Amino acid sequence: MRNTILELLLKRAATVSELAATHDRPKSTVAHHVSVLVDAQLLKVVRTRRVRAIHERFYGRTPRIFRVGTVSPTDGDANAVLQQRSRHGRSRAAPAHLADQLSSIVRHVRIPQEQAREFWARLLELASDYVQLPRGGDVV
Incomplete structure (x- = not known):
């Protein structure tokens, strides 16, 4: 799920609602995975918009490069x-x-x-x- 979120956000920023609709998953599940990615500093809020009484957050990827390696x-x-x-x-x-x-x-x-x-x-x-x-x- 997290890898798919990262791939989707490679193209453009999206809200939790948009990601949930794309995955056909509950917003709470997607919000949890987005939160984990934000804590890992792989996602960040790139803009917000006001929708009625709440601020909707658009998330985007932070790094442009990932290095994965082994440690002895x-x-x-x-x-x-x-x-x-x-x-x-x-x-x-x-x-x-x-x-x-x-x-x-x-x-x-x-x-x-x-x-x-x-x-x-x-x-x-x-x-x-x-x-x-x-x-x-x-x-x-």
């Missing part, structure tokens, strides 16, 4: 390491974000461990191919 047991506090990696990634991505030239994709899949290893090997090979290209400017 020797890294110490896993949360601290992931937070540090996240800050580092955000600071390096800031210029592309400001220029609206930052792209990312998040997909959740369930695959056997052998295929996960193959996936990472292919991904690292692709990254290695691009790292070896000659520099084409000052932009990282």
